[in-house]
Amino acid sequence: MPLLELDGVQARYGPIQALHGVSLTVDEGEVVALLGANGAGKTTTLRAVSGTVATSGRIAFAGRALNGAGPESVARRGIAHVPEGRGILGELTVRENLRLGAYVRRGRREVERDLERVTEHFPWLRDRRDQDAATLSGGEQQMLALARALVSRPRLLMLDEPSLGLAPLVVQELFRIVGELNREEGLSVLVVEQNANIALQSSSRAYVLEVGRVAVEGESTELRAHEGVRRSYLGY
Amino acid sequence: MDGQLFAQQVVSGLANGAVYASLALALVLIYRTTHVVNFAQGEMAMFTTFVAWSLNNRMSYWPAFVLTLAFAFVFGAAIERVVIRPVEQASHLTVIMVTIALFVTVNGFVLWVWTPDLRDFPTPFTGEPVVVAGVFFARHEIGIIALTVATVVVLWAFFRFTKLGLAMRAAAIRPEAARLLGVRVGWMLALGWGFAAVLGAIAGMMTAPLRLLDPNMMQPVLIYAFAAAVLGGIASPAGAVIGGFTIGVGINLLATYVDFVTPELELPVAFAVLIGILLFRPAGIFGRVAARRV
Numbered sequence: 001m002p003l004l005e006l007d008g009v010q011a012r013y014g015p016i017q018a019l020h021g022v023s024l025t026v027d028e029g030e031v032v033a034l035l036g037a038n039g040a041g042k043t044t045t046l047r048a049v050s051g052t053v054a055t056s057g058r059i060a061f062a063g064r065a066l067n068g069a070g071p072e073s074v075a076r077r078g079i080a081h082v083p084e085g086r087g088i089l090g091e092l093t094v095r096e097n098l099r100l101g102a103y104v105r106r107g108r109r110e111v112e113r114d115l116e117r118v119t120e121h122f123p124w125l126r127d128r129r130d131q132d133a134a135t136l137s138g139g140e141q142q143m144l145a146l147a148r149a150l151v152s153r154p155r156l157l158m159l160d161e162p163s164l165g166l167a168p169l170v171v172q173e174l175f176r177i178v179g180e181l182n183r184e185e186g187l188s189v190l191v192v193e194q195n196a197n198i199a200l201q202s203s204s205r206a207y208v209l210e211v212g213r214v215a216v217e218g219e220s221t222e223l224r225a226h227e228g229v230r231r232s233y234l235g236y
Numbered sequence: 237m238d239g240q241l242f243a244q245q246v247v248s249g250l251a252n253g254a255v256y257a258s259l260a261l262a263l264v265l266i267y268r269t270t271h272v273v274n275f276a277q278g279e280m281a282m283f284t285t286f287v288a289w290s291l292n293n294r295m296s297y298w299p300a301f302v303l304t305l306a307f308a309f310v311f312g313a314a315i316e317r318v319v320i321r322p323v324e325q326a327s328h329l330t331v332i333m334v335t336i337a338l339f340v341t342v343n344g345f346v347l348w349v350w351t352p353d354l355r356d357f358p359t360p361f362t363g364e365p366v367v368v369a370g371v372f373f374a375r376h377e378i379g380i381i382a383l384t385v386a387t388v389v390v391l392w393a394f395f396r397f398t399k400l401g402l403a404m405r406a407a408a409i410r411p412e413a414a415r416l417l418g419v420r421v422g423w424m425l426a427l428g429w430g431f432a433a434v435l436g437a438i439a440g441m442m443t444a445p446l447r448l449l450d451p452n453m454m455q456p457v458l459i460y461a462f463a464a465a466v467l468g469g470i471a472s473p474a475g476a477v478i479g480g481f482t483i484g485v486g487i488n489l490l491a492t493y494v495d496f497v498t499p500e501l502e503l504p505v506a507f508a509v510l511i512g513i514l515l516f517r518p519a520g521i522f523g524r525v526a527a528r529r530v
């Protein structure tokens with residue numbers, strides 16, 4: 001049974017239909033990439049899962065239907081969604097942002113330990129935890145968003161264009177950490193990217209969306225060799 | 237200048253100001269969480285004070301005080317869920333109309349239930365005046381100031397140090413981001429209204445002993461509270477508190493030392509301050525320029 005399963009999911013914003021029946025799965029312990037041009041419906045697909053857009057079709061998480069659950073409940077079920085733009089609360093401190101990541105959890109001790117532990121991946125967070133999050137650079141904010149998602153101990157991590165606006169080295173670092181978490185802790189990840197290169201290198205499977213439909217799907221290594229994908233998304 | 241008179245006027249100004257500060261803080265809390273300017277804040281405070289009066293007939297002061305705060309909390313939260321939630325997405329004008337309707341409704345309801353008679357309302361701060369360096373200060377005034385400062389400190393600590401306080405701040409700053417983190421934003425907004433109503437109830441119960449309990453008693457207080465909140469920058473809790481004390485002391489000193497400011501002119505003066513700030517310093521004296529995200 002897949003961890004996350006979308007079956008014929010449609011979504012609309014008022015009169016505009018953004019998804020025309022998207023089907024995809026993410027298995028436990030897998031990193032899956034979701035690619036596609038601007039406006040293809042990648043963000044909407046993540047929003048369908050987290051319950052921030054109206055949908056029809058079937059969405060199941062760990063075997064139970066998710067449809068209709070609001071974002072608050074979806075977060076409580078163990079899905080951490082780092083949205084486009086990262087969703088950092090700039091007026092709060094770094095530490096307060098991290099504490100919010102643990103909002104859905106109980107057990108003070110364990111949370112404190114995880115707050116400590118997460119800084120192993122992001123050592124610089126330790127020195128800057130009393131700073132307003134708004135003072136961090138874009139790359140640091142993306143790392144903070146990732147760290148905050150981890151503190152919630154998610155079963156599934158959803159990242160929406162984490163590489164957007166970041167320097168190539170920072171992007172490498174970010175995906176390195178995601179890969180590490182996947183290998184060492186078995187974290188399942190669904191990552192939306194326009195940077196197909198790095199997304200295909202870092203994932204085991206991928207889907208390509210075109211105007212609200214899955215156009216291509218397969219193993220990431222296969223997709224890297226795929227004629228159409230190469231020409232449209234990899235640029236060679 | 238008579239030092240004794242000055243000291244006494246400053247302290248009673250601080251006592252008045254404490255009440256303005258509480259109500260101003262209530263306004264700011266609601267503005268920050270739901271972006272509503274609540275014209276009914278004073279009437280809600282007045283209503284809960286009438287509830288306190290009825291409770292006071294059945295029990296001693298402090299139990300009645302605590303029960304009133306609990307009632308105010310539930311009442312404020314319920315108002316948010318039942319009255320404000322349906323117009324959450326509506327225009328500013330609609331929301332203002334709704335709070336004015338709430339003002340009229342609450343006022344009418346109190347007149348209907350309790351009749352317009354003036355009533356004495358007890359103060360818990362009784363006894364001989366406090367004497368400091370030969371100057372006499374009324375216990376009630378000292379009590380109001382202490383109670384308000386204590387309330388502000390508790391509220392500050394709540395928002396600063398507790399998980400729920402943090403979630404409420406997050407819900408106010410970026411509701412969509414907070415939701416994705418599992419924060420039940422709707423409830424946080426209702427809690428905000430609940431806390432505001434509690435502050436209002438404290439303001440009402442502290443005002444009633446000074447002015448007699450009457451259904452219109454909070455209306456001038458609301459004007460001063462608006463002036464205080466605007467002075468503090470409408471979105472700044474610390475600004476509202478400082479603004480409240482400033483207005484309280486300022487008006488008292490004006491009335492004492494400037495001959496043409498008679499008691500009838502105190503409200504117009506407060507209004508002039510309010511308009512002046514809005515015109516010349518819309519961000520308030522202490523506030524930063526509106527950093528509001530929509």
Ligand SMILES: Nc1ncnc2c1ncn2[C@@H]1O[C@H](COP(=O)(O)OP(=O)(O)O)[C@@H](O)[C@H]1O
Nearest residue numbers: 013016018036037038039040041042043044045
């Ligand atoms: N809030 C919105 N209101 C109306 N239309 C929207 C909204 N968000 C996205 N859309 C439309 O839905 C489609 C898919 O958008 P999106 O999921 O954001 O694409 P992507 O993330 O792949 O760039 C686009 O046609 C976009 O214009």
Ligand SMILES: [Mg+2]
Nearest residue numbers: 042043044084
């Ligand atoms: Mg997008």
